[in-house]
Amino acid sequence: MLISASSAGAADTLRVQVWRKLRALGALYLQQSVCLLPARPEVLREVRRLADRIRHQGGTARVLSMTFTDPAEEQAVIAELNAARDAEYAEVLERLPGLRQELADEQARGNATYAEVEESEADLQRFRTWLGKIAARDYFAAPGGQAARDAVEQAAGELAAFEDAALRAEAPEPAAADGPVDRR
Numbered sequence: 001m002l003i004s005a006s007s008a009g010a011a012d013t014l015r016v017q018v019w020r021k022l023r024a025l026g027a028l029y030l031q032q033s034v035c036l037l038p039a040r041p042e043v044l045r046e047v048r049r050l051a052d053r054i055r056h057q058g059g060t061a062r063v064l065s066m067t068f069t070d071p072a073e074e075q076a077v078i079a080e081l082n083a084a085r086d087a088e089y090a091e092v093l094e095r096l097p098g099l100r101q102e103l104a105d106e107q108a109r110g111n112a113t114y115a116e117v118e119e120s121e122a123d124l125q126r127f128r129t130w131l132g133k134i135a136a137r138d139y140f141a142a143p144g145g146q147a148a149r150d151a152v153e154q155a156a157g158e159l160a161a162f163e164d165a166a167l168r169a170e171a172p173e174p175a176a177a178d179g180p181v182d183r184r
Contacts, residue, residue, distance in 0.1 A: 001039040002064040003027065003047055010058035018059075021050050026137025028081050036077060038139045039065060082142040088134045089144035092127065096151050099123050103155075103162045112165040120159050127152050 003022065007015040025043055027035035037043050044063075051061035068074035099120065106116050131152055138145055 001037055001044065001047065002034065002062075002066050003037060003051075004034050004062040004064075005051070005054055005059065006033050006061070007054065007057075007059040010054070014054065014057050014059055018050065018054060021046070024133070024137070026081065026084065026139065028077060028084065036066075040139065043139075078140045082138075082140050085134060085138045085142035086144035089142065089148040092131055092134070092148045093144075093151055096127060096155055099127065100155050100158055103158050107162060107165060110169075112162055112169050114166055114170060117159070117163045117166050120162065124152070124156060124159055127155070 005018050005022070007018055022035055022037075025037055025046060027037050029035045037047060047063050051063050054061040068077070102123075103120060106112060131148055134148075135145065
């Protein structure tokens with residue numbers, strides 16, 4: 001679908017709201033205020049809501065159904081959408097080693113604690129949330145998605161090992177008794 005949205009004559013905050021929503025949906029801008037999105041039911045519903053909000057706040061919006069007449073042009077648009085998602089996945093892959101390095105550094109310092117586990121779990125959850133948002137707008141299965149998902153799961157495995165180390169450090173197992181235990 002083709003979306004044309006203008007906030008001219010409306011509050012300045014509307015322009016930012018529109019831009020954020022269309023970016024969150026993964027819109028491919030053809031020019032200022034004109035973009036493309038796949039006509040999927042969930043996307044169409046969100047775009048129609050956005051168009052209604054734009055109109056109610058004094059802007060103009062059009063949502064037009066379209067069909068590609070040239071298959072090569074359609075493939076080029078899909079490639080652009082995939083390239084945009086791959087760039088987002090690449091950013092996840094670029095930032096994820098920081099979490100993994102932090103786990104390794106804390107373990108090397110002997111700082112495998114519950115507090116560090118909680119902090120790292122929150123960091124991992126942010127990566128999962130971020131990845132989920134990218135995946136929601138990855139309409140054509142961009143090639144970089146699998147590598148990003150695998151890297152996040154690898155970090156989750158490293159966090160699980162770190163958590164085991166923290167558990168052992170904070171709650172060591174009692175020493176084995178040499179004989180029967182007197183429980184009087």
